[in-house]
Amino acid sequence: MLPSAMIFDVDGTLSETEELHRQAFNEIFAAEKLPWHWDAADYRRLLDVAGGKERIAHFLAAQPEGADRAVGRIAELHAAKTARYSALIAAGAALRPGVERLIREAKAAGVRLAIATTTSLPNVEALLGASLGREAIALFEVIGAGDVVPAKKPAPDIYQYVLERLALPASACVAFEDSTNGVRAARGAGLATIVTQGMYTEGDDFAGALAVLSDLGEPDAPYRHLAGAGAGDRLVTLDALGRWLEAA
Template identity: 50%
Template sequence: MKLKALIFDLDGTFAETERDGHRVAFNRAFGEARVGWHWDVALYGQLLAVTGGKERIRYYLEHYQQDFCPPVALDEFIAKLHQAKTRYYIELLKEQGIPLRPGVLRLLHAAREQGLRLAIATTTTPENVTALVSTGIGRHALDWFDCIAAGDIVKAKKPAPDIYDYCLEQLQLEAGQCLAFEDSANGVRAAVDAGIRVVVTVNDYTRDEDFAGADLVLNHLGEPGQPCQVLSGKLDGFEYVKVDLLRRLSGEDEE
């Protein structure tokens, strides 16, 4: 089946946004709310097992702050706290930016030049997608993506396959015509359960996770003069991820 689209996760895959982006924004929101919480690097790494910011706050309350009494209804409190976090995250991006990971921009350009469609499938909010793409590439790059599936657009978040199922529906493509890029075990499970092959680029938080089902696991996508390191799978003689390699991974050359 011919490869027709690349679908990218955002946080941790596009850019290293978690530790010095989202975590910092959560802590600023906690300070604004005067709840006295602080998520350090190690704790945040544990909380990343829960996908979705609002879900992460709820999990933290259930497991670390059982005695906390919110000033308003819990759902409303979590929603407002998450809105504040999103505001701080966007401010952070505008203040200092977060560079894209090696190979991401190069591969986006190459895919477009070779006629592949692009999409984003992420649990982060649409506002965060806009902010990261706009500051990392330019606001014009939002038009590169035929589908941006983000936030609460589906009820069940990764590792459920719903966000990928939604993407396939919007693209009007079959799973075998797409290839996904992820950085976490939850993301891999979501893509695999939707029938989509997956390339993983690990980061410091996800390096030791179980990526069963992924076709290729790398440290990053690589650049000319900056080859990627293979953690699982084969590069078939390539030094970095190119569209020709992705076509082989998709099984296109087997037809």
């Protein structure tokens, strides 16, 4: 049973982009002479808050210094950070192992593609353009991104938004995620969920995921099976997905 559609998260799932996001935030803080720098440990904690504007607001709420100069500028700071991130991505972006292979396989087989992410649409466009080419956005029939729904992950709203526009039931689709919040959002919408854990989500709670893997796998570098379905396979292929879904 092949899925009718595959729905992808973006940051950490399509590509290991979170370090570029962290760099962009820090460069904007420095440019604005704000007294903050997010190290990797800080950023991992902040990733529990979905959405860049929401992440800044959450951070500011705990700051004893400088917050008064920034609290009314969250949208402005986030827009500047998005522009900086787009410039960093344009300099080069690699998709995670197996992502392009599986996307191409899906398109050839008539499996529909969609995106469900809390990141902004310009960030999605920048990543796809840098990694797959200028026309890559057209590969995805529906893109749910940014503020199209008021409640961000772990709320299921973004997945429900995408499913409504695909006009497909959750049972006919599969989601790809990398984080606890992502799994909760996808499972809350009723979607079978494949996790490819990333550098900032290793060790997260992926309860309810159909499979937890290191990545989607390439012929010369198979994925590492971590939990759930997929122990007998070397790559995530459409045929493998079909078998996993049938057995679930």
